[in-house]
Structure formats: structure tokens, C-alpha cells
Amino acid sequence: MAAAKKTLRVVVIGTGHVGSSYAFSLINQNLTDEMVLIDLNKEKTEGDAMDLNHGVPFGAPTKIWAGEYADCADADLVVITAGANQQPGETRLDLIEKNAKIFKNIVTSVMDSGFDGIFLIATNPVDVLSYATWKYSGLPMERVIGSGTILDTARFRFMLGEYFDLDVRNVHGYIMGEHGDTELPVWSQTRIGSEHIGRYMEKYKPEGTQQDLDDMFINVRDAAYHIIERKGATHYAIAMGLARLTKAILRNEHSILTVSTLMKGEYGLDDLYIGVPAVVSRQGIEKVIEIDLNKEEEEKLNHSAQVLKEAMKPIFNV
Ligand SMILES: NC(=O)C1=CN([C@@H]2O[C@H](COP(=O)(O)OP(=O)(O)OC[C@H]3O[C@@H](n4cnc5c(N)ncnc54)[C@H](O)[C@@H]3O)[C@@H](O)[C@H]2O)C=CC1
Numbered sequence: 263m264a265a266a267k268k269t270l271r272v273v274v275i276g277t278g279h280v281g282s283s284y285a286f287s288l289i290n291q292n293l294t295d296e297m298v299l300i301d302l303n304k305e306k307t308e309g310d311a312m313d314l315n316h317g318v319p320f321g322a323p324t325k326i327w328a329g330e331y332a333d334c335a336d337a338d339l340v341v342i343t344a345g346a347n348q349q350p351g352e353t354r355l356d357l358i359e360k361n362a363k364i365f366k367n368i369v370t371s372v373m374d375s376g377f378d379g380i381f382l383i384a385t386n387p388v389d390v391l392s393y394a395t396w397k398y399s400g401l402p403m404e405r406v407i408g409s410g411t412i413l414d415t416a417r418f419r420f421m422l423g424e425y426f427d428l429d430v431r432n433v434h435g436y437i438m439g440e441h442g443d444t445e446l447p448v449w450s451q452t453r454i455g456s457e458h459i460g461r462y463m464e465k466y467k468p469e470g471t472q473q474d475l476d477d478m479f480i481n482v483r484d485a486a487y488h489i490i491e492r493k494g495a496t497h498y499a500i501a502m503g504l505a506r507l508t509k510a511i512l513r514n515e516h517s518i519l520t521v522s523t524l525m526k527g528e529y530g531l532d533d534l535y536i537g538v539p540a541v542v543s544r545q546g547i548e549k550v551i552e553i554d555l556n557k558e559e560e561e562k563l564n565h566s567a568q569v570l571k572e573a574m575k576p577i578f579n580v
Pocket residue numbers: 275276277278279280281300301302303343344345346347348357361364367368383384385386387388409410413441495496497500
């Protein structure tokens with residue numbers, strides 16, 4: 263008889279805007295057999311579990327419950343979206359102290375359960391908290407992944423698709439660096455179809471200017487501020503980004519995605535988590551892809567890394 267297929271379990275810690283949107287996005291993708299919800303607000307997780315369970319007849323069989331840290335023991339993936347979010351005017355780095363404290367407790371509780379899977383982190387500042395999770399958990403770096411600039415890259419591609427009036431799936435480019443104010447667009451490697459963006463613009467949008475593109479990037483970089491001013495939080499797009507990452511991991515897709523991962527000499531950087539393109543599969547981070555950056559992009563990436571290191575100093579002494 264063939265061996266029974268292992269049950270896939272995802273645990274979501276923090277079921278606020280981001281966590282509950284992710285849970286909803288995940289059950290719509292039929293990627294997991296079991297989903298456990300954990301939050302300080304237990305009543306809310308119970309309500310969310312009831313609500314999501316009532317949707318299961320419209321999707322595929324998935325067991326969903328409001329759980330405990332002990333449920334992490336058998337989890338394949340623990341996704342952390344718990345902690346404070348930005349208030350209008352606050353930067354992501356302003357959240358560092360509050361959320362680093364919360365993370366020490368959460369990661370210790372997960373590891374005490376005997377967890378031996380992959381962590382996926384979204385809480386801000388995501389680069390710093392992914393590093394914190396790696397340190398606090400003692401897991402190999404491959405198994406601690408931050409959502410990094412996956413959302414910024416999606417915003418970048420979306421806005422370029424609108425600008426050129428094209429299917430966003432034909433827009434290829436990356437935002438790298440901090441998921442925050444020092445992130446950078448990699449124009450030198452941005453392609454529309456297989457054409458470099460500059461050449462595409464010359465041929466098909468001659469009225470377009472570099473100023474248009476620079477303004478677009480500012481909108482990408484500041485998108486969270488614009489949304490938070492209007493509705494207090496951003497959650498749908500990151501939830502879909504986390505679901506995309508979950509798929510790459512659980513389905514062993516070997517997908518190149520811009521995630522936050524530990525630098526060990528790549529791009530000349532060491533001992534920090536930062537957003538770069540990397541291959542993501544069932545083992546977690548398979549490898550960082552070192553794309554060619556021009557001088558200006560290299561300097562911007564270095565600056566972003568320096569800002570992250572400064573922000574980490576009081577907590578990790580790096
Ligand atoms: N990486 C990214 O691209 C994005 C990250 N975020 C970040 O995600 C985080 C969550 O944002 P929202 O969902 O909007 O916040 P929220 O306030 O709606 O939800 C946070 C949840 O965490 C829970 N929580 C707090 N401390 C906890 C603990 N010790 N254990 C378990 N649960 C705990 C709260 O009870 C709450 O339900 C924020 O840090 C936000 O900045 C948000 C959007 C995009």
C-alpha cells in the first residue's frame with residue numbers, strides 16, 4: 263500500500279488585518295490540509311475560525327481551528343503577522359522595539375513546541391524581525407524567510423503595467439533593499455516582455471520620460487503611507503503575497519521572488535536580512551540570485567543595508 267500523504271499544516275500567528283486576510287487567501291488556494299489560528303485575542307481567532315470554516319463547503323476540505331502554540335509542533339509553516347502596525351506618519355522602523363519584544367516571546371513559544379518547519383515573517387520592520395526570528399529560533403537561515411520586498415515588487419509591476427497599458431504579468435522587475443523608506447528600484451534590469459524598459463519606452467511610448475518613472479517609484483515606495491492614511495492598514499495585497507510564498511514553499515516551485523533573507527557575502531553584504539531576489543522552494547531559501555546592479559543601484563542597496571544595520575544595533579549589537 264502506498265504511504266499516506268503527509269498532512270500539510272500552516273499556523274498563522276496574529277490574526278489582525280494581515281493574518282486574517284492571509285488565512286482567507288490561503289483557503290481559497292487549496293494549498294493546505296490544516297490551518298491553525300493563534301492570537302492574543304483568542305475570541306477573535308475563534309470567530310475567524312468559525313467564519314472561515316463556514317466557507318470551506320465552497321472550496322476544498324481544510325481543517326481550521328483556533329489553536330495553541332503546541333499546535334506548531336506538527337506545522338510545516340508558521341506565518342507570523344502579529345504585532346503593532348504603523349499609525350499614520352509612523353515608519354516601519356518606528357515599530358522595531360515594540361515588535362522585537364513580542365517576537366522573542368512568540369518565537370520562543372513556537373520553538374518550545376518542537377517546531378521543525380519553516381517560518382515566514384510579515385510583521386514590520388520585516389527585515390529586522392526576520393533576522394530576529396532566525397536568531398531566536400536557532401533554525402538554519404534557509405528556513406526563516408521574510409516577505410521582504412515581495413509587496414513592493416508587486417506594486418512596482420502593477421504601476422508599470424498601468425503606465426504601459428499592459429498585462430502586469432509581462433512586466434519584469436524588482437524592488438530590492440529594506441521593505442521601507444530606503445528600498446530601490448532596479449531599473450537597469452527592468453524588462454517589458456523581453457525588451458529593456460528604456461528601449462520599450464523609446465519604441466512604444468516615446469512621450470514617456472524618466473521623470474514619470476521616478477515619480478512612479480516614489481508612489482511605490484510610499485504606497486503603504488497612502489493606504490494607511492485612507493483606511494488605517496494595508497492587508498489584501500500582502501496577504502496574497504504571503505499566499506504566493508506559501509505556494510512556492512509547499513508546492514516546491516523553485517520560484518524567484520523578492521524576499522528578505524540572510525546575506526552571507528552576496529551583494530557584498532553580511533549578517534543582515536534584506537530584500538533580494540531568491541529561489542524559494544520546499545527547503546525554504548534555495549539560493550540568492552545576484553543580478554547585475556549598476557553603480558548607483560549598488561550604492562543605494564548599500565545605503566539601505568547600512569540603515570537596517572543602524573536600526574538593528576540597539577537590539578542585536580551587529
Ligand atoms: N511585510 C509587509 O509587506 C507588511 C507588513 N505588515 C505588518 O504586519 C503587522 C500586522 O499588521 P496588521 O494585521 O495590520 O495589525 P493588526 O493590529 O490588525 O493585527 C495584529 C494582531 O497581532 C496580534 N498580536 C499582538 N501581539 C501578539 C502576540 N504576542 N501574540 C499573538 N498575537 C499578537 C493582535 O492581537 C492583532 O490581532 C504589522 O507589523 C504591519 O506593519 C502589514 C502590511 C504589509
